[in-house]
Amino acid sequence: MRLFKEKLAWAAPIAVILIIALFSVNLFVQGDPQIKNLPVALIVNDEGKNVDAVKTAVKNMSQGVDGAEPVIAFTTEKEADIDTLFNDKTYYAALVVPKGYHDALTDAVKNKQPATLKVYVNQGYNATGANAAKTALTALVNQMSQQYSTTFIKQLGDKQIDAADATVLANPIVAQDKVFNAVTAKTANGSAPLLMAMPAWVGALIGGFIVFLATASIVKKERLNRSQVLRLMSNQLLFGIIIALFSGFTVATIGTIADIAMPSYLLVALFVSFAAFCFYLLVSAVTAWIGKPAITLFMVVMLLGMGVIMMPPEMLPDFFVNFVRPWIPIRFAAEGLRDIFYFGSGFYTGHSFNVIAGIGIVGLIVFVLSGFKRQNR
Incomplete structure (x- = not known):
């Protein structure tokens, strides 16, 4: 009976309810989509x-x-x-x-x-x-x-x-x-770009959070001077590059094994790696400032985005178009891969590339600024 007195134990059913509720939000998106305009x-x-x-x-x-x-x-x-x-x-x-x-x-x-x-x-x-x-x-x-x-x-x-x-x-x-701009055969009926973009976000999310925990452990144990803080942050960035490359080439390799008709193995691998690294910078920046609650924030974004990014905006309720869809980073990676798969694009995919790069640049700046916070502590 002692377990029932533990507050953390009661957090489990509450967490389950919240997660199911977030998943169920997609029912409003895909349950009975109304096409308009x-x-x-x-x-x-x-x-x-x-x-x-x-x-x-x-x-x-x-x-x-x-x-x-x-x-x-x-x-x-x-x-x-x-x-x-x-x-x-x-x-x-x-x-x-x-x-x-x-x-x-x-x-x-x-x-x-x-x-x-x-x-x-x-x-x-x-x-x-x-x-x-x-x-x-x-x-x-x-x-x-x-x-x-x-x-x-x-x-x-x-x-x-x-x-x-x-x-x-x-x-x-x-x-x-x-x-x-035909959807070619062996691309999961047009879903391949989204399915291959999703690991870029998940890899950045999990990898970024694990590296954050490892970094936080080092900072907690040692009192670091400015040069040591900068070295630690540069190591985080290096890990981000490694994680991104693993994400991109793993996705492309699995796509090859699954017989997905990719226009170019190397092009897909590099683009997914690029997106994963920019997302990693975003995750690292937010976790550096707010800590562990960031993982909850990004999970909410991912769960809300599952149904939204699969549908054209003309088939979504206005709330999702105006307040949810603009905040889903994964959709830009999916759009970039769609340009590569079906529009003959190269590594630079125009608007989607610019947005992903912008996410990475802002993430990098915010991440670097967090170093001053660590130094002050």
Whole structure:
């Protein structure tokens, strides 16, 4: 019965409740995601009454239903710019009205050939978001096709038709898909970048905290002068490099064993190592100032981020978009690896690289400043 009098023992069920609660928060994210305002480009290369009908359908779709926000947010663009826009991750997809569409639809029954609306899918941006946009656009094309089908059948009246006519009458408009920045085979259905970025964070978290405990033990036992403090801190940084390299090359090696189709073993290993080292600097900086509570803080960040970083922001509740997603460092590593896997990027991945480097630089500065705190003590 003595155990029931120990306060630390009662902390166990409380800790379990808190951890389960944090995990359960992801149910709000993935339980019933509501898609809203997925950015999609509208490209019009033709004109005529049938083209105007497409524009009307797009306008109606952009208004939403019963006051709710629309699933798709259309923006008119030029087809010549679509590669750049997709590479810049501006749109998940594009609906293209090709040149000659009006005439093709007008003469569809006579020519026994359906008209085509093109659907471009930016798959590498985010497979979930891109597939949702593709599904919505395909449904729009099918809806228009059914409307024209009804009109054409009424116009024919009792006229006899053959099998070819029946096929066109049933589907006078068809959707033609084209995938950009394709999610390649053997990349866990597009999840490989996230799965390979996660160890960078976990390795930095565990490695940074263990090194912190070892360092704290040394500081507690000995009274160090300034040069000794600086030497100890430089050793922490050296351990960080070792931990980061172990993380990066272990991830790449396991990816090879798991038959993940990596664009380059060395490129993936070095990028994960870079991200892991920057995260290590962040962990080291925070633990140097606030100590053991930092591990709880970073665990909370990781648990909250599990569901958030898997979904596009257009499928997340506003709270998670505004107050949780911006504070999840792992997502930048995942975005960088996504650029490497699907967008042909090199080691420098643009925005994601800059953010990770910024995290590392700020972490390094804060970590170095903690040395003065140790010296004062």
